[in-house]
Each structure stands twice: as structure tokens, then as C-alpha cells.
Amino acid sequence: MFKYIEFSIYGASILLILIGLYGALVKKSLIKIVIGLSIVDAGVHLIFVAMGYIRGGTAPIFSPGFENDASRMVDPIPQALVLTAIVIGFAVTAVALSLVIRLYKHHDTLRIDEIKNLKW
């Protein structure tokens, strides 16, 4: 039964990535693109953490009763990496949204295929 949980988590994260890519590549509105990129990030983070899961493992924190029991802990490295990645993703989304605001002020539209002043 656990196998199904793992598969569903992997499947869900891959689905998230694909949905996010769809949003970023097909949708024309700038906000939807930014949201799509966010969703892609979420999917990647999810799949990364899920990769570190060990069946029956517990949180990788040394607490009373669980010292030196590292073999029963989930892999902490992906969690650390994903924390960093979440922060980075959040910062990038913030910059993206501020750019969207500026673009709207400049061009009066949110459609990406109408913002083509720089081409060729």
C-alpha cells in the first residue's frame, strides 16, 4: 500500500510540473505565466523531498530517545536543499511580479505576445 502512496506523490509532483509548464508556455497572460512558474517550482520541490523518503522513517531531528539512530531517519539533505530552493523561488516570484507591474504600467496590457518591442 505504501507503494501507492509513493507513486501517487511522485505522480502528483510530476503532474504539478506539467501543469505549471503548461501554464507558463501556453497561457498568454503574464500573471498566469508567473503562477505557472511557481507551480513548476512547487512540483520540483515536492518531488525532491519525496525522493528522500525512507519507508517508516522519522523526522531527522535528534530528540530524547532517538539519539544516534540515524538509520531510522529520513534523508535530511533534500529537505535542506528544498528549503533553500523555496526561498529562492519565492524571491524570484517577487521580482517577477514587480516586473509585471512595471510592464503593465508601460504597455497597458498583460498579454505577453503584445509586448514585443525588442525583437529580432
Add this chain to the structure above:
Amino acid sequence: MVGTPVLLVVIPLLAAFLIPLLGMIWKELVRIIPGLVLLYMFILSATLLNQVLHTGPIVEVIAGWRPPLGINLVFSPFSGFLVTLMTFIGLMVWIYSYRFKQNVDFEPAKKYFILLMMLVTGSVGIVLTGDIFNLFVFIEIVGISAYALTAFYTERNSAEAAFKYLFMGALASTFLLLAIMIIYTQLGTLNMADIASKMPEMNTTYKITALVFLLTAIGIEAEMFPLNGWAADAYTESPGPIGAAFAGIVAKAGVYAMVRIIFTLFDVEGTMQFMLYIGLITLIVAETTALRQDRLKRMLAYSSIGQMGLIMVAFGIGTAEGVFAALFLMFNHAIIKPLLFFSGSYLVYNSKDKFIHETNGMGKHIPVTSILFALGAFAIVGLPPFAGFWSKLSILTAAADENMIIIIALILIVSIVELVYYLRVVNRIYFFKMAEGVEPKKPTFNALFVMVTLGVIILLVGFYPDAITGVLHKASGDLLDKTKYIQDVLSLNP
């Protein structure tokens, strides 16, 4: 001992955060501190480079956790050479942009210099790091500073350029994360040297998939075709000195990352060939597109992309001479392209759209800038006796030694195209009459100083290339020696 490599990353980071605080004490500090920091970084890296050229590379461990568990910085001849180059260009950018355009005011100057410091931090970090996730973090630092710097001026299309850059950069970081994930789950380590030593045991499918993701991600940063749609816009819309910084600092860091992955981390057959052909396509598409441009900075941007393609071709040749040629090309490009951007900024200073035909007749009014632009143009095309000739000769020699006749022919044909579009601009500067309503702007003293320094270096290397070929040979030898890298990192004493 002036310092250790970690200071090269820490000090600019600290300075970036302290600038607004110290700016509250005295406004001028906002402009002075970055200069002091960059000067210190340049001196430090030059001293360390001198040291590692004689003794071995310096491997510095962060936070006491030895590799392969912890993060380490590696200052070898190759990475040290690049760091020195980057800090030098950073110093030049600082001198040039001391009071450039909007930097005369306090608020924009503060933001500009913070972002510049972050840019330098990130790039130096990319080159120095020995850990693959650290690489990701530094790439992101560079990315965010670059997005913000591209969008620096508000009256132009800079937001559009920055958004495109951000879009593609976000995709790049996604793929980079996926690749790191595959590597980590298969090999269990994030340390570059450790990955390199464990790579032969990895499952081939996973290996190649990870390589593809990595190449796509780093390729976006290193302006490979067809992943370089963002590059032309970003170079065009960013402020002039930042365009120089992109060309001289960021792109070099991107190429370093790609080269480290291909030469040290992975051992897949056929990556060299791939780099060769992709580089060739990049070169051809970029140079032919540059021919049809009518805006000066966009033309320089495509020329820069083309040079990156040529560097990739040189790496792709795969022999020691090829790597030497690639490093020589990197050096020359890092010196000449900023000179072109710096002088080009003054040639179209007061123009809104920066059209090429607005540079007509500038030769009479700003003679020193024009002649330095002409010098840069001749040098980058590869005319003797300037610096670019020696690097072109070395790449052609390296290619000929491998009997790649068609590639030599293509490179030379593209050089002719390059010659044409640069000659057009140089002709306009000198022999056309200035258009109505265009006011030339005389460059300030610090801008002139920077341009003349770069020009002098070009002439010096052109007449006496032995000044740097020794360093380049050591650096190329260092890159190709994978086992030594692994050994140096993993065998540290506790």
C-alpha cells in the same frame, strides 16, 4: 598572506548589505565602498593566483565539515585565473559607472552598487565553489541581481527584457534542480570532486538524463543556441557598464559551469562533439543576425553571443590546444567586449533608441572614444597585431591539428561577416556627417581612464602575448586534469 578564497565571496556579500546602512552616514560611501571592495578582491585574487601557479591549488573548507560532506572552495590555476579576470572587469565597471547617468543621484546609485556587488559575489562564487548545490545557489544570486540590473532604467523597454530573462532563468533553475536531484539520489553526494570520482558507477540512462538537464540549464546561462533569446534583449536594455559586466563576468561564469560539468563531472562520450556543433551553430546564427541589426548595443550583444559560441567550439575540440585556445578567447573577449560596450555607450549617449546611424560623425567630437572603439572592433575581429589575432590563430591551429577543415572554413567565413558589420560602424563614426539634433557627450575622466586601460592591455597582449600565455597554459592543464582535481579536494588533512 592577504587573505583566503572565502573572503572573495564573503566580503562583497557583506559590502552589498552594508552599503545602504553606511549610506545613511555619508552619501558618498555608497559609491566608494564597492570600489574599495573590488580593488581588494582584485589584489587578493592576483596574489592567490600567483601563489597557486607555483604551488598547488588552494582548497578551502567552509564551516569545518571536510569534503565530501561539507562545502569547499577550490582556487586552482583555472578558477583563480577566471576570478582575477572577473574582479578586474568588475573594478573597471565600478570606475566607469562611478557617476554614470543616473548614478549621480543617491538612490539609484545605492541600488546599482548593491546589485553590482551581488552580481560579482555570485559570479565569483560560481567559479570558486566545489559543491553542486552551492553552484545552484550562486547561479540564482547572479540571476536575481541580473534581472534587477537589466530592469534598472525605467524609461525604456527594460522591464520587457528583464521579464524574458527571468522567465528563462526560472526554467534554467528548474532544470538545474531536477538534475541535482537525479545526481543526488543516484550518487548520494553533492560535492563535485566526489561526484566526479563516483560518476563511472552511475546508471547510464540517469547519467545522460542528468547531463541533458544540466546542459539545458547551464546552456541558458552560457547563451547557447537556441537558448539565448534572452541575451540580446538583456545586453541591449541594461545600462552600458552592466552590459560590459554581463559580457565579461556573467557569461564567463556560465561557460565555466558548463566546462566544469563536461570536463570534470561527467565522462560521457560525445559531449565534446555536441559542444562543438552547438557552439558552431550559435556562432553562425549570432553573427549573421548581428549583421542585420540597426541598433548598436544589440549588435554588440549578438557579437558577444557569437564569441561565446566560438569559445564553446574551442572547448569542443577537446585537445589541450583547444582548451588553451578557449581560455585565450575568454581572456580576450573579457577585455575587448567591455571596451566596446563602454565606448559604445558614449557613442550613443544621448540617443533614445541607440540606432547605429546616430553614431555618424562622432569621430570628430569624441576622438579618443572613437579610436578606442575602432581598436576594439579590429581587435575582436582578429586583425593583427592586436590581441584577438593570437586567440584566433590558436583556435584555428587547434582545429587544424584535428583535421577539422570544414569547421575552420566556417569560422573564417563568419569572421568575414563580423568584419563587415564592425567596419560599417567604424566607417560611420569617422566618415559620415553627424545627424541633426544629435549632441555628442564627452566622456568623463574615469570613463576615459577605463577605456584607455583596456586599450593598452589589448595592445600589450597583441604585441607580447607571452604576457599571459604562461598562465593560460597552466590553467588549461589544470582543467584537463580530472584526477588531480579529485585528489586535491578529497584528500584534505583533518
Add this chain to the structure above:
Amino acid sequence: MDMIYLVFLIFLSGAVISWLAGKVNHVLQDILFLASVIVPSVLFYMNVSVGQEVHFKAGGIDLSWGITDFGWIFSLIVLGLGVLAAIYSVGFMKGKERRGYFYFNYVLSIMSMLGILFSKDFVSFFIFWEIMTWSSYLMVIYNGKHTQSIGIKYFIFSAIGAYAMLMAIVISHSVTGNFMIADLITAYPVLSFNLQVLIPVLLLTGFGVKTAIMPLHVWAPGAYSNSPMAFTSVFSGALSKMGVYGLSIVMLSMISHLPEGFWFREVLAWMGAVTAATGTLWAIKQDDAKKLLAYSSVAQLGYIVTGIAIGTELSILAGLFLAVMHAIFKSTLFMAVGAIERQTGTTNFTEVTGLIRKMPWTFLASLMSIIALAGIPPLGGFVGKWMLYESLITSDHYMLIILVFFSSTAAFLYCYKFLFGFFLGQEEKEWAHVKEAPVLMVIPMLVLAGLSFVLGTFPGLLLKPIDAGMQALGFAPTNQHLWDTSILFNSWGNQVALQPILYAILAIFVVFTIFLTIKGYKNTRYVTTKDISSSGEVPKEHENLTFSVNFFQPFLRAVEPVMRRQIDKYYNGFANGLEALFDFTRKIYTGNGQTYAIYVILFLIIMLLMKNNIFG
């Protein structure tokens, strides 16, 4: 330091100093300029001997400089012409702007030409070749805006040639392991057949551009006519000979050892002859003296190329002799045109006539040069042409003989046009004020004209160094001297039969003329040109009696079909087609950020699908 270094150092620093000295004082600048050309030349001839070499390393590559006997011949052209044209330039540039620019590029051109002759390795050869190209390019665009496209055309063709040469250079490095020219020559006979064909073709493209062989000649008329005349004398006189120098080395050291080299020689000889013929035809058509001389240069270079290509001892002697003679007489002609331009302001035949009394020395120099160009004895051109014809006949190239004869004869037409159009004919009122050119401009012309006379009378003076040079390249003479295969010469290389007869005829003619003049002196009266009556009609003031304009219309009508196809048009069409193609390919960068992202994903998918094909 070694004398060779010193020579080049003086050239280089002289160039920079004479540019900067313009800010200080004009006279000082002129003196420094002349010094920077004359001093190294003197040093070279007095102190540097053949076979002296210097070696040094740059960028890890071994470079080696030294002059060979063969190069020594060309150094005569380069430095001799360089000094004389420098003196001429000082007079030419009086009152003109941008003198520093002119002087700088002039000295650099001379230095780089000498450097080419000195290079024993390919890298220095290429470096000097390129310096020569861009300094002459800067001269071509000296006159301003309308020269821009001409300048770019010149540079592009030179670059195509130079890059072809560069490709051959790196291939040679991959074969021999270093960049020495001598090593390529020794290794050449044992290369694979593909390389044996490829390397000379590439090298000949490079040299052919400078020698203006068809179809690589399209830059020459524009470039020669639009650069300042003081430089064109060096440009057409010495610079094109650098191509001849390279061409000879390729043909004589490499191709001649090849059994299949026969085809190379034939093709090249034909190209040279066709160039000569079409160049002459185009020269006849021109109304502007500069363009006429430019096309005529292309034609003369065609003769030289044919001579060298044929490959017998006599023909190579002919080619090299003609090369030196061409440098002498063509530069004099360009100098004359420069003088006329300076004094009258125009060089168009239809506008300027009758200058003989006003510019007598210019006329004398032009007369001698035209006689030499046409190949009339007793001047030098005759010797060269005779050797060329003789070699063509003795080597059985009958079709080529026809072409060469035809173009030589047609050359008379433009020779006549040049002389008559400028100097003879009726005098016009608007040119009544014209005076002779300044002394500094006249002296070099007269010196060069005198040289062509001397070399015509004593060709042995030139034949001996050429002989030594050819032997240095590996030509062993079958007889005692190389020129013994011609019936023209005695053992000192001087003309044997023709000379005395000719001088006798000339002497009789001169005596007769003087006799008639003295006899009829009392009965002569001066008349103006218009004091004639033809069928009872006296010509009016405004009628132009000069019939050198358009007098050969029937001839031109006859050769019209040949001249309709212009290679220039093909090149322009090709370039425009390329630009249209690039306009199309640049649409990849659509400007839509999403498109770029889609490119990324597409790239990724393709790589993932094809990953097993790409990677091992």
C-alpha cells in the same frame, strides 16, 4: 640590438611620431615623416645582408625574420618606391588635412610590405599581410564618405584572401608541426593529393586578391582611383607586387615539383591573360584618368601573372622584370595624375587638355612611362614584353600569345588617350593659369622616368639580381645565365642586336629634326591651335578640336558583347542575396518571451529523445 629589429622599430615609431607631430608643427611633421621612411631604408641597404636572420618567440610560436635573395628584388621596389613616393607625398599633402593620418598609414604600409619580404615563417607573414591590408584600407577611405562602400569591398576581398591564406597556414601547421615556410616547401611533395591541391589553391586565392586576377579584381578599380594619388603609386606599384611575391613562391617552390602542376600553371596563365585582355578593354572605355590607370594596372598585372605561371626560366624572368618595370612606370603615371589633379582640380580627359607647355616635366615623365608601358624600345617595358612573347612562343602557348598580343596592341589605344588627352591637343582658356607641380612632386617622377630609361638600356642591371633570386628559389640555370635562353641578350644581360640600331635611328631622327628646325627657323611663324581651315571652315572658339575623346567608338562597339558581363554585378547580387537570407534567419528571435521558453522545452525534448544518438 640586431639591425633588423632596429629597422622595423624605426618604421613603427616613425609612424606614430609623425602622426602626433602634426599637432606641433607641420614642417617638423614632414621632416619626421621623411626620416622615418628614408632612415630605415638606408639602414637596410647598408647593414642588413641576405641570409641574416633573427629568431624569437611570441605566444609560444617560433618566429623568424630574414631576407632572401628573391625577397631582395622586391625590397628594391618597396623601399625605392617608398622613398620616392614619400618625397612626392610631402609635396602632395601641402595644404591638405589629415596629414598625420596619411603619414601614419603610409609608413605602416611600407613597414608591413618590408615585413612580408622578411618573414620566414607564416605567422609573421600573416601578421604583416594584415597590417598592410588595414593600413591601405585606411588610405582608401581617406577621401571621405563616398569611399565607404569601396573601402569595405576592398577589405572584404582582402579578408577573404587573407583568411584563405590563414586556413592554408593552419593546415600547414598541422602537417609540419610548426609555422616555417621552408618546412612546408620541403614537406610539400609528400603530402596527400587533396592537401597538395588545397593548400596552393587557398594560398593563391590570398595572393590573387592582391594581384587583382580575375575574378578577384573587382575591388581594384575603385580602390586605386579613390585613394589619394600619392598612395596609389605605392598601392599599385608595390602592394600588388606582394601578391606577385607570394604567387611566385607558391608556383616556383611548390607547384613546380608536382607533375600535375601543369594544370595549375595552365589555368593560372589563362586567368592572367584573360585579366590582361579584359582589363585593357575596360581601360580604353574610361574617361577618368584614375580609372583608366587602375584598369591598366589590372591588365599589366595579368601579364606578370601569365609570365610567372608559364614556368619556364625565360617566362619567369619576364614576369619578374615586368613586375619591377610596372612598379616604376605605373607609379610615375599615378604621380603624374596626382600632379595634374592638384594643379587643375580634375582628372577627366574630356575636361583637361593641352597641358604640355604648362607642365612640361610632368609631360616628360608621363611620356617616358607611357612608352615603357606600351613596350616600345628603347625603354624598359620593351625588354620585359619581348621576353614574355618569346617565352610564350617557345613554350607553344599559341592561344595565349594571341590574347597577349591583342591586349598589348589595344593598350596602345589607352596610352595614346592618356598622352593626347592631357597634354597634347588644343589649349583651353580655363587652364591657362595652370603651373607646373611643386618641385617635391616633380623630382620623384623624373627619377623614376630616368630609371625606366636606364633599365631599358642596361637591363642587365636588373637581370642579375633577378637571376640570383631565382636561383635562391631553386632554379638552376641550364646555361651560364638564366637569360641566355633569349636571343635578345648578350652575356652581360644587355641587349645585343637591337640597341645600336635603335640608337642610330633615334640619332638620325633627332639630327634631321634639328636640321629642319634650323633650316626653316626664319620662315616659321607661331599660330594658335585654331588657326586652321578645313574645307574653308574656320573653327569657332568654343569648338573642341581634341579628338582623343571617343575616337575609338567603332572599336568599343565591336568589343561591347565581351564587356557586358560584369563580375561585379554577380558579387553584388550574391551579397544582396545573403543579406536577405540573414534577414530571414534573424526572425528566430521573435521577441515573444514565451517563444523563447518554448525553444528551451523543445530543445530539451529533442535532446532527451535523441540522447542515445548524441552521447555514447
